[in-house]
Amino acid sequence: MSRFLRIVRVDESTFTDALHEFVTDPSAARNQRDVILELNEMMPDVVDILESMVLDGTEDRQDIADLVTYIFNADPRTNETQPVL
Secondary structure (H helix, E strand, O other): OOOOOOOOOOOHHHHHHHHHHHHHOOOHHHHHOHHHHHHHHHOHHHHHHHHHHHHHOOOOHHHHHHHHHHHHHEOOOOOOEOOOO
16 A cells, blocks of 8 residues: 555445445345445455444444444555544
8 A cells, every 4th residue: 555645435335234234144145235345356354344243243333334444444554543634
């Protein structure tokens, strides 16, 4: 990742909703959701985190929202969340 540019465009609310639906879906078919198929290609570590959330029984949407905020707003060098511009 560039030290100078970080260009990411994501609808965090829609993304959070899709991840929340995955985490709270009790069926094995959740693994075939479009969002998971895309994440498996682009960000497989996030899928691992989501699967852990499934095992932990996470149901609170805010927990997912916090993860999404971290993913798209954390400074990769410090892991500190940066303000969204």
